[in-house]
Amino acid sequence: MRFPAGRVSAALRSKMIEPQDCGDGDEHEATPQTVPTLPSMPRERVPLQKSSVCSRSYFMVVMVFFHVYIINVIALLFYVHYNNTPGDVLASPSREAVSGGSDHHKPHESHQQQSGSESGFQRDIYLPRLEGIRVGHVQKVSLMPGKTHEMRTLSLKPLLFEIPGFLSEEECRVVVQLAQLKGLMESQVMVPEGQEELTEQLNLSSEEIFNLLDLNQDGQLQLQEALYSLQILTHSRVLDGIWLTPENLREIYVGLKADPDGNGLLSLEEFRLLGSDAFQRFLQQRGVKSSQLVRNSRHTWLYQGQGSHQVLQDLKKRVTRLTRLPSALVDLSEPLQVVRYGQGGHYHAHHDSGPVYPETVCTHTRLAANASTPFETSCRYITVLFYLNSVEEGGETAFPVADNRTYEEVSLIQNNVDLMDTRKNCDKSNLRVKPVKGTAVFWYNYLSDGQGWVGEQDEYSLHGGCVVTRGTKWVANNWINIDPDYQRQARYQQLVSLQEGEGAEDGDEPDEDGPPSQVTDAHQEL
């Protein structure tokens, strides 16, 4: 019901001047009904008697508060209990397949019965995700017997934590020495084969592309814009591992004589002559320095399975406890990648994992994929990065857009400032982590799907290694691979357990850049 304004204020006023009949005895006086009451004359204070009505309603109010309090406490206890339950699963066929019977975690009744599927793996597992609470929040974690570590939240987008003293000095030394013993190879991020085909698959003619890029339809393209658009079209922000800066681009289009009339605008004719492989041809002729690569470092892979060095096995156990994931998922993930950056080394900003499209298959579960597809990506649910030494100067891990309000790919390059360029623009990153020996940082590369499994890629997880300006930098990556397609993950794990059952030993060798197939974890190497 609506009251006219005057009526409402009158009603309010009358409420305000209502006598207080439930007071603390002599503290309140009955207020006269008439307004105004000024000037007030000194009056005798008459103590009020508590009426039985007053004490009854007082008791009722206290009881209501008491009950609400108790209900809140119980709800909180339930919340804490279920949020700390690690990677639990129901006893069902899929439990065997996906959880592999975590050795740290008791099986527990799941609360998320997922829909069954045609391939028979009922989805009854949920992946625990740690709580960040807020930036700067510190929580104690128990990762090894008799010791607790402090874990600090560094950002919420991506969900990112830092744990000082995750490795001892001795462990850092052992990992570096094992890597040296095994031998490191040049890290070079190459454009995966198949991406070149993307432009072909687009099936667009030069004219059509030109028209799409010519936003104001004046029949001309700004040269710089045209080159950037071409890069996007050919997915060649990175060309055969080559990082293209605006200066490189200028040099390229001068070298390519892309703009013979020199007016800074591209006509359709000039655009057609340029061709989508123009950069490639030019750079092949000109040659590339290592500082112009996406990544200027050396790396190797260390197996952490049975028979490997005790330090490596201990680290894996610690990572399993930290992430609270079923041990089978951690066990079947990539081996440890150890990376060395010399002075001047860097790794431009990148995502450790690719986005998820329906056609995408994960590298680690490709054996379990039903169809072959040109879209293959590393599905690294979590990155755990260990700093194996303290770097003299530079070498921070930069997160250019951590906790940004928005993520827009176009705003990563603005006014010739490329936030992904870790040789030049680390100081403009939202967050930088200084490498300190023994510290681990870890973050989620994917969001949750809201149902306890892997969801969309978290674009805010963009990160890179800033240029090392003095000394060397040693880090190690522990990536936890989980397929966003639950069925594929389950099928893959079933395949592995079948193989293990047959005692099969596969002799896959590492790819040039990638780790060996995870099915071959029976390696007894370093």
Ligand SMILES: O=C(O)CCC(=O)C(=O)O
């Ligand atoms: O070196 C760093 O700080 C980051 C390394 C990294 O992002 C990677 O190896 O994927």
Ligand SMILES: [Fe+2]
């Ligand atoms: Fe990375």
